[in-house]
Amino acid sequence: MSASTVRVVLPGHLRALARVSGEVALEVDGPITQRTVLDGLEARYPALRGTIRDRADARRRPFVRFFACELDLSHEPPDDPLPEAVARGQEPFIVLGAMAGG
Amino acid sequence: MAATRVLVGTRKGAFILASDERRRDWSVTGPLFAGWEIYHVKGSPLDPERIYASQSGGWFGQVIQRSDDGGLTWQAVDNDFRYDGVAGEHQWYDGSMRPWSFTRVWHLEPSLHDRDTVYAGVEDAALFKSTDAGASWSELSGLRQHDTGPQWQPGAGGLCLHTVLEHPSDPARLYVAISAAGVFRTSDGGLTWQPINKGLRSGELPDADREVGHCVHRIDLHPAAPDVLYMQKHWDVMRSDDAGDSWHEVSGNLPSDFGFPIAVHAHEPRTVYVVPIRSDETHYPPEGRLRVYRSRSGGDAWEALTEGLPQEHCYVNVLRDAMAVDHHESCGIYVGTTGGQVYCSPDSGDSWTAIVRDLPAVLSVEVQTLP
Numbered sequence: 001m002s003a004s005t006v007r008v009v010l011p012g013h014l015r016a017l018a019r020v021s022g023e024v025a026l027e028v029d030g031p032i033t034q035r036t037v038l039d040g041l042e043a044r045y046p047a048l049r050g051t052i053r054d055r056a057d058a059r060r061r062p063f064v065r066f067f068a069c070e071l072d073l074s075h076e077p078p079d080d081p082l083p084e085a086v087a088r089g090q091e092p093f094i095v096l097g098a099m100a101g102g
Numbered sequence: 103m104a105a106t107r108v109l110v111g112t113r114k115g116a117f118i119l120a121s122d123e124r125r126r127d128w129s130v131t132g133p134l135f136a137g138w139e140i141y142h143v144k145g146s147p148l149d150p151e152r153i154y155a156s157q158s159g160g161w162f163g164q165v166i167q168r169s170d171d172g173g174l175t176w177q178a179v180d181n182d183f184r185y186d187g188v189a190g191e192h193q194w195y196d197g198s199m200r201p202w203s204f205t206r207v208w209h210l211e212p213s214l215h216d217r218d219t220v221y222a223g224v225e226d227a228a229l230f231k232s233t234d235a236g237a238s239w240s241e242l243s244g245l246r247q248h249d250t251g252p253q254w255q256p257g258a259g260g261l262c263l264h265t266v267l268e269h270p271s272d273p274a275r276l277y278v279a280i281s282a283a284g285v286f287r288t289s290d291g292g293l294t295w296q297p298i299n300k301g302l303r304s305g306e307l308p309d310a311d312r313e314v315g316h317c318v319h320r321i322d323l324h325p326a327a328p329d330v331l332y333m334q335k336h337w338d339v340m341r342s343d344d345a346g347d348s349w350h351e352v353s354g355n356l357p358s359d360f361g362f363p364i365a366v367h368a369h370e371p372r373t374v375y376v377v378p379i380r381s382d383e384t385h386y387p388p389e390g391r392l393r394v395y396r397s398r399s400g401g402d403a404w405e406a407l408t409e410g411l412p413q414e415h416c417y418v419n420v421l422r423d424a425m426a427v428d429h430h431e432s433c434g435i436y437v438g439t440t441g442g443q444v445y446c447s448p449d450s451g452d453s454w455t456a457i458v459r460d461l462p463a464v465l466s467v468e469v470q471t472l473p
Contacts, residue, residue: 013137013162017178047178051162055182063161097161 003027006037006082007092014052014095018045023092032087034066035078052095067094105472106428107172108436109153110444111140114462116155118173121457123430125448128457134176135167139206142423142466146212146220150470154220154236156207164206166222168236179236183207183224186243192226193255202226202246209423211266215273223263227254227280229292242292245278250297250314257281257317257336258382264422265318270325277331277346282306282317285333287346298346302335319362320422324371330400332374334364334422339376341401352401357388363425367450368433372400375427375435375451377420386417394437396451410454411445418443423466430471438464 008024015021028040035058042049049055052064058078060066065074069083069091085091108119115133134140138157146152151172157165164183167176189202205225213219222230222239228246230239254261262281269275274291277298284299303310304317317336324330333340333349337360340349353359358378367373374397380388387393392411395404418441428434435447437454442461447454 011161013159016136017162017165047165050164050181054163056184061161061163100160 003029004032004087005089006032006040006086007089008037008041009092009094009096011096013097014048017047017051019047020045025089032082033079034073034076034082037082037093038078063098063100065096065098067096068092104430106430106434107145107150107470107472108426108444108446108457109143109145109173109466109468109470110438110461110464111143111155111423111466112442112462112464113139116140116143116157117458117461119444119457125430125434125446126455130458131173133462134173135165138165140465141206142209142468144210144212144468145470146217147214148212148217150472152212152217152235154210154212156210156222158206164204166207166210166236180232180238183222183228183230183239184241185228185246186241187247190247190251192252192261195256197255199252202228204228205260208262208264209266211268213273214268214270221266221276223266223278225260225262226256227261227263227283229263229266229276229278231292242288244293245286245288245295248286248295248297250283253314254280254283255315265321267321267323267331269328271328277321277323279318279321279333281319282336283314284316284318285321285331285346298342299349300347301342301349302340303338304336306336320364322364322366322374324366327371330371332364332366332401334361334376336360336382339364339401352397354397354402354404356395356404357393357406361420362422363420363437365425365427365435368427368429370398370433373398373450374401375425376404377425377437379419385419390414390416392416392418392439394435394447394451394454407447407451407454409452410447410456417441421465423468424464426467426469428469428471434469436467436469438467440464 104123106121110117115136117132121128141156143155153169155167191199194200209223211221218235229242265279267277286295302316329345331342339353341352391413393406418439424438438444440463445454
């Protein structure tokens with residue numbers, strides 16, 4: 001399977017940590033899932049390891065959410081395919097901090 | 103002329119305050135890591151250009167930053183604080199059992215003995231060590247796996263390992279302090295640990311003399327007298343003259359013996375500083391007057407230091423890692439408050455001025471004395 005270019009939007013704290021501005025364009029091999037996108041993101045930006053997913057069990061951190069195509073995908077299985085529009089790069093995969101703390 | 107660099111961790115970022123040996127005029131850099139909780143920032147005693155920062159937050163967890171150029175640039179290093187083996191359980195506040203779970207790094211202690219070694223004290227309480235300047239961490243799990251581990255219970259701030267002290271000449275000897283478990287000592291580099299809490303009495307425990315369960319807030323020592331340990335406990339200021347084998351109270355004439363930090367003068371091993379706080383219910387100074395107390399006799403007899411500190415309407419706290427001393431010829435004392443002030447006394451506590459007044463709540467203060 002050929003590589004796809006996935007657009008990823010990060011919250012401000014993680015953009016600062018990864019030292020990027022704006023969206024990240026990520027080449028992802030194989031099926032486009034939460035896991036493959038986040039694996040690719042962490043491989044390119046090692047400083048993000050542990051900030052989105054737990055280092056030990058790779059589970060999403062409790063106050064992190066995943067949105068795409070106006071859907072909340074946070075509770076979807078990490079190996080399920082992401083929407084086709086994300087895989088084609090038409091819509092971004094959005095990582096954000098949950099609304100918390102007022 | 104020598105220089106002074108104060109490293110400040112706050113609820114919303116880190117700041118670096120710089121001056122010369124006179125410590126009158128200061129530059130302020132920051133916030134670094136803006137918006138993150140910076141529990142601790144500390145430089146290596148062997149290489150002052152190497153500084154570590156513990157950066158954490160509820161959303162995105164724990165990051166460790168390292169600078170090799172005195173804080174000008176930083177890189178994120180390893181943040182994998184995975185407990186060794188089966189994590190097990192400890193007591194929760196209500197006495198029920200709860201699995202050990204990593205929350206954050208409270209304290210980073212760069213080694214006195216090796217440039218690339220640094221220790222991390224974490225919540226839930228455990229001690230991690232890196233021998234490659236933070237590129238990887240491994241737990242010294244003999245501590246957490248001590249027989250008393252299941253009895254450890256969190257203090258109000260969590261079950262945190264907040265103090266790491268190295269013996270100045272014996273790299274195998276370490277002391278750590280945990281709220282609310284107590285003080286532990288190793289003489290074999292961290293393989294095995296011994297609770298050293300004899301003489302502590304804590305009214306919060308059904309058995310006030312229990313081996314563990316004491317809410318030790320901070321300990322300190324002077325390298326010229328490394329068997330003398332000073333402690334600010336939840337209540338009580340304590341001293342040990344036998345490397346922690348036994349403790350006795352030296353609260354003396356303090357207006358309150360509750361408090362968080364304790365620090366020893368850089369050049370006088372019997373001169374000690376504390377910041378009395380009215381009580382664990384209020385967490386502010388007695389009578390709304392911020393006073394640092396100094397003892398020149400290893401405790402018992404204390405004098406209030408007030409010149410330049412607010413003496414009315416002051417209701418801030420000084421947290422356990424928020425007092426430090428420099429090593430200039432005229433020893434400087436530094437105190438950071440939850441109100442965002444960092445006070446400096448360049449004359450061993452006789453007089454104080456605020457370096458900054460409006461930072462976010464200060465979590466930690468460390469100081470480097472630079473050639």
